[in-house]
Amino acid sequence: MKLPVNFMISGTELLARKKQSVIAMLGVMFGIAMFIFMISFMKGVNKFIEDMMLAAIPDIHIYNDIRTDYTHSVTEAWLHQDSSKIVVVHHPRPSKIRLNLKDPGRIIADLKTTPEVAVVSPLSSTQVFFNYGPVQLNGMLDGVDIYAEDRVFNLTEKMVSGHPEDLLTTDKGILLGQGLADKLNVVKGDLITLASPTGTVMRFRVAGTFSFGMSAIDNIKAYTTQAGVQQLLGKDRDYITDIRIRLHDLSQAKATAILLGRKYGYKSEDWETTNPSIKTGNMIRDTLTWVVSITLLTVAGFGIYNIMNMVITSKMKDIAILKAQGFSGRDILTIFLSQSLVIGILGAVFGLGLGYALSYGMSRVPFPQGEITSLKYFPVVFDTRYYLLGAAFGILTTFVAGVMPARKAGRVDPVAILRS
């Protein structure tokens, strides 16, 4: 029954100096509240940016990259792979670039049986000029299987006018990015003229407009059927330039992309590689969160360390009395460490509460409306793990800060104190 008496002493002393205890506790509380708030908000921002970007890019993108290394073909053609000769080719001029994938049917069929893959959307893509009256704009035209593309990008939700299926019911239908449509000043039902890089000209009817919420896409992109693009380019029905893929598990993207690239011999990029800024941004925000939180908690820790040191210095006599009465160094350590821990635990509990309140408040603040219309409030993530982490952090900090003064108290020599 020695524990209860130690805690009784500890508790009474804590209550006897309420002000100090409360101040020490407030330090921990603010540290943890800030941690919760910052991590919830930063993770919210990360998630928002990731979601927004991912809504506009596929998990994996397979395409035929333009190669600039022509030495191989030169050696083969002229020197018959004689390895004893070194060939240096200065500044070769590209000849006959193939942009499409060889035997796409086989690749697509194979992808569809790959277990990690959820959706496969093959497309034939080309640069085009959009003409409407005197306006001439440069852009990208993707000839897609609109159902597959819809499943990759959730187009249905992104339509401003019309539906994705309208592409199929309209003769030579085309879906335009909203920005593009605005610049051309066309609406659903208008006829526009498209010119291919090879000079072919064709007329398409606007079947709808869409918005990804990113001007880089909305201002240049248009969808039509695969047949539409193949016809515009004068290619056969096998002409496929890109394959976009959604996976069941996003985190598998990198590994799967490498695997597929090796398998088919084409460039295969995962979303992280295509958009390194997402990862960089996440990392910077995460680092910021940790630096600020750790700084605050360290300051709170020093606060506790200071206060406990002061308390112990002023309590030397009491420690000597307790020791003379049969309390061991361990008991004394328990008494003072438990005081720090009570401060830490209370601080953590209130800190979590305050952190939650701040996060909740932030998630109710309307986001300034502008380009990004999908966001109504500041993005905040509520995740129990952050709260557990924050609590563990706060308690660990107070433990570390409390242990040194408490050990000092435990080692007090009662004789030295009683003599003085």
Added chain:
Amino acid sequence: MKTPILEAQHLDKFFPGPEPFQVLKDITLSIGKGEFITIIGKSGCGKSSLLYLLSTLDTNYKGSLSINGTRVTGLSESALSRFRNEHIGFVFQFHYLLPEFTVLQNIMIPALRLGRLSREAIEQRAMDILKQLDIDDIAAKPSGKLSGGQQQRVAIARALINNPGIIMADEPTGNLDSINTKIVFDIFHELSRQGNTILAVTHDRDFAARSDRIIEMMDGRIK
């Protein structure tokens, strides 16, 4: 000779330093159960040092010490703590109560630490002792708000709570006026009459004269 409750043999104590100072020199003494012993001697002769040694607070000495049949020399810090808690009641010159606690709590704390009785039984025993010392009316007072005489009586009550084998006191009246000094001396005599073993350091010749045995110290030795 009664059964010894405390036996010290050839105790030597040095204060280390550039010129090591031997404060206790070959102290051998035995205290029988129920004895009331006073230690007297000039200031600086080593009385307090001896008391700290005998009370097991100071472990840095040569020689051997047994209390209540247990050889305490060489025991670990935690074992000594437990031993002190159970067998030794200590009264200081300055009354040294824990100021945040009430009188009753101060008295109960060593017993709660020992954990042998229930809280209720401890409280009952503390109240009985307070009554015996005629200060039961201040039981609920914060100990910081008492007069010196009251505090010293509370300290004595605290020393008694675990029914220790021996009560040690270092100039228990050193800080009190004559009225309170008389009260405290009377308490010690009464405790002695009830069969308690008492070892008290004092400067008061009259107090010493009324004890069973006087140990006179001089320059670290027993005369």
